[in-house]
Amino acid sequence: MALTQEREITVNMGPQHPSTHGVLRMIVKLDGETVVEAKPDIGYLHRCFEKLAEQKTYPQVITFTDRTDYLSAMTNEWAFVLGIEKLLGIEVPERAEYIRVIVAELQRIASHLIWFGTFSLDLGAATPFIYAFREREVIYDLFESISGGRLLYNYFRIGGLRNDFPPGWKEKVLEFLEYLEKKALPEYHKLFTGNRIVEVRTQGVGVLKPEVAIAYGASGPVLRGSGVDWDLRRDVPYGYYHKFDWQVITEKAGDVFARYLVRMREVEQSIKIVRQALQGMPDGEFLGKVPKVLKPPKDSEFYVRHEGSRGEVGVYLISDGTPNPYRCHWRSPAFVHLQLVEPMAIGWKIADLVAILGSIDIVLGEVDR
């Protein structure tokens, strides 16, 4: 038997691993149980969305945007549609703007709930996963009744939306929000937030300093969990968010627990926004006047910044005057955040790596596009 042994060992995590939320491979170098190096290997779900988009007309691309981040399809559709509306100068009717805010915020709640469930599963707690999926199911039923789809909606149209609410939808949403706020959220907090094991496994783990987060281009709950008061809904406004009374949630600690708290408190803010939007919603058209064939001016380009559920979704559109985009680039928050795993995980144990990976909320469909 050899007496000398290499100190560091390389462990392959994935491509299929329950904690990688899709098909992600991590090549982890370990010293004992301590992470020395963690290199994500991505591309397993690559579909070359950007090349496909160049071959389709603008309205046809909306269906692809659903499939980038499939847990946050509504916000993605909105981001893409915003870009074309900007290029063509299309006005969106007031009612459509309200409905957009409502569905986007419901989507944010659904996405944060899934994150809460899968993240707790990463930590080894199976119960919150079932609880979170129970509530998410209601939102998906609500979306099914307005769009026909449960996961991929194709609900947004350039200049508005495909259709209005069915009768009784508003009351169902209000009933659900009441239930979520009064019953479900307190239940989550009872299960998870004050839990001693959760605290030990998440507090102080994977600290991300604000200046590092900005230099890496982090956004969304990851950035706000590091104490940076930044939300594109407020700071680079789009839609009707300025009409509602809500707050940007930040936590100072920058650890896994802070990112958890930010998301849970954002759900509360989203509930607040949806309630106000439902109340203030005017009657009227849900689709504006839009030309049959959409041809943005030649050589015009725009970069959309949109606050998706996971952070900044960027859509870079270049038009050459034809009905197809000349170039359509998708900047996804999870792609950027995955770069942060290594700097955050070095020096922590491999079980903490799982917690850190879970805390940035990756969706591999969005990372690989």
Added chain:
Amino acid sequence: MALAEQITAEFPSAQVTESSYGETLVKVAPEDYKKFCRYVKEGLGFSYPSDLTGTDRTDCLEVVLHLFKMEPNGPRLTVKVQVDRQNPKVESVTDLWPGVDWHERETMDMFGIDFEGHPDLRRILLPENWQGGHPLLKDFEDKRPERPRLVRGDR
């Protein structure tokens, strides 16, 4: 002083245009690119690297960098640098904004642009042994053999 004026004062060779959508587009020469980025970051305070990507302009390739400040309704800066299509090469800016690391890798993967000084320039979305070229180039040809289409009943 407006952003465009500040830039032309410092870099007279840069082409600055204001788009009708509120973006400041700056075209710089490849040899000025790194210097310009350093000025933009350290001199003008564009600390947030939102995105870096490429465009195939058929006569040349373009690297596009979207930069922002962390201030509400702040300026929107788009830096463009055009590189030779036959030998696309540009300096890496990963030392200024570490977050563009993977964006540069993706741009290399999709357009074949070589980012000099990048710490780990490998293919990222496509497999490392991919031989089929760079898919987002306009003259890309899919050379994979066509798959026979299976129809139920065909035996």
